[in-house]
Amino acid sequence: MRQPAEATLEQEMRRLAEAARGAARLLSYAPTAQKDAALREAAAALATRSRAILEANRADVDAARQAGQGAAFLDRLALDPKRLDGIARALREVASLPDPVGEVTSSWRRPNGLAVKKVRIPLGVVLMVYEARPNVTVDAAALCLKSGNAAILRPGSDALRSSLALSEAFADGLAAAGLPREAAQVVPTPDREATFALLQLDELIDLAIPRGGPSLIRAVAERSRVPVVKHYQGVCHLFLDASAPLDQAVALAMNGKVQRPGVCNALECLLVHRAAAAKLLPPVGRALAAAGVELRCDPTALTLLRRAAVKAVAARPEDYGREFLDKILAVRVVPHLDAALDHIARYGSLHTEAILTRDLPSARRFEREVTASAVMVNASTRFNDGGELGLGAEIGISTTKLHAFGPMGLAELTTQKYVVEGDGHIRS
Amino acid sequence: MRQPAEATLEQEMRRLAEAARGAARLLSYAPTAQKDAALREAAAALATRSRAILEANRADVDAARQAGQGAAFLDRLALDPKRLDGIARALREVASLPDPVGEVTSSWRRPNGLAVKKVRIPLGVVLMVYEARPNVTVDAAALCLKSGNAAILRPGSDALRSSLALSEAFADGLAAAGLPREAAQVVPTPDREATFALLQLDELIDLAIPRGGPSLIRAVAERSRVPVVKHYQGVCHLFLDASAPLDQAVALAMNGKVQRPGVCNALECLLVHRAAAAKLLPPVGRALAAAGVELRCDPTALTLLRRAAVKAVAARPEDYGREFLDKILAVRVVPHLDAALDHIARYGSLHTEAILTRDLPSARRFEREVTASAVMVNASTRFNDGGELGLGAEIGISTTKLHAFGPMGLAELTTQKYVVEGDGHIRS
Known part of the structure; x- marks a missing residue:
């Protein structure tokens, strides 16, 4: 039979x-x-x-x-x-x-x-x-x-x-x-x-x-x-704190989003502290837009960028928590570190999260309170990689907390x- | 509604x-x-x-x-x-x-x-x-x-x-x-x-x-x-090698099976090297039987025990690989270390496996080749326990290899x- x-x-x-x-x-x-x-x-x-x-x-x-x-x-x-x-x-x-x-x-x-x-x-x-x-x-x-x-x-x-x-x-x-x-x-x-x-x-x-x-x-x-x-996917955020230096803010945003947009440790969402948004967002946005990045912004960011004649569009709710894998970046102005932490806890995918700051307490809180396979302080999200971290070859990057978290x-x-x-x- | x-x-x-x-x-x-x-x-x-x-x-x-x-x-x-x-x-x-x-x-x-x-x-x-x-x-x-x-x-x-x-x-x-x-x-x-x-x-x-x-x-x-x-369950074996000392053989078998038969690190199967079976099995079996343990034996072990007037019964195939959680022990005489390793690879549950030997190469092979959350060399299976290993309190003993294997x-x-x-x- x-x-x-x-x-x-x-x-x-x-x-x-x-x-x-x-x-x-x-x-x-x-x-x-x-x-x-x-x-x-x-x-x-x-x-x-x-x-x-x-x-x-x-x-x-x-x-x-x-x-x-x-x-x-x-x-x-x-x-x-x-x-x-x-x-x-x-x-x-x-x-x-x-x-x-x-x-x-x-x-x-x-x-x-x-x-x-x-x-x-x-x-x-x-x-x-x-x-x-x-x-x-x-x-x-x-x-x-x-x-x-x-x-x-x-x-x-x-x-x-x-x-x-x-x-x-x-x-x-x-x-x-x-x-x-x-x-x-x-x-x-x-x-x-x-x-x-x-x-x-x-x-x-x-x-x-x-x-x-x-x-x-x-x-x-x-x-x-x-x-x-x-x-799994990387919905990676960069938070520009109030004390973030402008040149490094541009460099980290560009490196995260533009160098290789199709990979899991690329940047998908930029969060900017309200106190520094007027200073940081126009030049950062200008550099990104010039590199062909579409900026999908919350109302505050949109106003700041348009006022500075940087091309930007309004974000839809589903643009947060999304892995674009393309030259598209969600942007949001947040009132304080706590709001950035809340945003990441809600929308992050446990992959890679970064802060740019000169403030030690902010750095330490971000480091301690963010759950992700890699937390970057003043470094590009793109460093979450077995080779870059010095682990040798990797089979991939785990987003499961059990057994192996990260490369x-x-x-x-x-x-x-x-x-x-x-x-x-x-x-x- | x-x-x-x-x-x-x-x-x-x-x-x-x-x-x-x-x-x-x-x-x-x-x-x-x-x-x-x-x-x-x-x-x-x-x-x-x-x-x-x-x-x-x-x-x-x-x-x-x-x-x-x-x-x-x-x-x-x-x-x-x-x-x-x-x-x-x-x-x-x-x-x-x-x-x-x-x-x-x-x-x-x-x-x-x-x-x-x-x-x-x-x-x-x-x-x-x-x-x-x-x-x-x-x-x-x-x-x-x-x-x-x-x-x-x-x-x-x-x-x-x-x-x-x-x-x-x-x-x-x-x-x-x-x-x-x-x-x-x-x-x-x-x-x-x-x-x-x-x-x-x-x-x-x-x-x-x-x-x-x-x-x-x-x-x-x-x-x-x-x-x-x-x-999960512990189907734990003790292998008495050809060089196993008699007094320790009795002690480890008794401790493994009798001290607390209802726990997962208790002994469920005794393997005995053929070269030492005539010397070891009768006294080990006598001590176990006197403590009320039912011995379920392969034909060789059964012959040796009955010749020594120790009470024993014939094992059925399903007695190997079984967690009795009771005063019952499967017994088998094996021709050599390789046969013991094969038996454990086939019937073990990855929990705890023990060897008793004075032979260094046998100890090292057993240690290297047995996959289990704990491998015991000249020690009772009962030591696979968070407290006994010095880890402090434990939530249980994992038999999953991922993330946490053992206590x-x-x-x-x-x-x-x-x-x-x-x-x-x-x-x-």
């Missing part, structure tokens, strides 16, 4: 997850040198297999173009020899990072003589669900491998051919180092239900990381039995166990 | 969670002295309100007895003046613990001069779903308060009256210290659906901690959009944010 198609997909996903679980047990205590060798061999295999990878990618790009995807999408999807070199270089960089597994993060001795230590161990099996970016396939596989985790990789369907071709190279690297090819598997079907089938397998998969837009994140959070760490590097792909050593100790 | 009953419950739970969220924002930066004052005032209020609490508890106990609950259940449910004193003492102990909030766990300076630090912050709102144990209501509220979190407490319905009475005393303490009473709320209805309504509110609740049996844990994990840290104390009720300070730094 034939199985219905859905049961087959579920069975297939279970087999894939069981293979990952088996690989994870081996990886959990694989020596650092062996994991690093696999990463370097994988980098070499990317060159060996470059023709097949670029061909697969061309097929992905052609299909996406025919499906009507825009230029920015196609650019993120496309590979060329130079980008492939970049991916290989990233693999070698991960190989050169310190291995988090086995690190003793603290240790102490109990009065009864028991020696207690906390030791970093891999999470086990990590399911990564992401957008159509082929490089993420290799980056995520590399970070998972280095941290001793087996990876199940679920790229956006437009990048499936590229990702499968890349994962063959990665698997060659694993095999060359004597590690199981199943340590990093790309889900081989574009069927959306495959993701949901995997998300039911909480006895086999330890963590799901969805990275992408609101609908993807919500669908995963709603339907997952596997613990989820979300890499998720190698350490955040581990957990810790207690190791207790006695000499026949029993509890009385 | 009247709302249907379900919508009303959902609305009620949303209001409760919104009140918790509001309190959480205040708690997140409440000074340590204020939180400690609330805990000490709550301890005093327990005495003031003791008559009402004990009356409510008597009603709970009477109802549970009439509902046919057994003696062990009624004993966990019952309060008396002495137990109430113990609860008050626990509150004062939590007040005396260091405050985890604001702790800088690491800090560094970037080459560009940015100062980066990681700072402990509360999780926000914690939903605790647990069994009918009134003391947990106060313990959990206290640990959440000290760590700056608002608590929503959902006791087993048999303990609802007691828990509500206790939470009034706790709220008195909060109010006396100038903190909102909504910082710790007991869900005021026994309706099971209330839990599931709360578990939908992932924008208001940051963490759900279910503590209890398999059906509760599974129901929560399946229906929650809120991140879940499970406090969950104050630090595990926090997360960390980055605080970055510059002087107008922008990213280039």
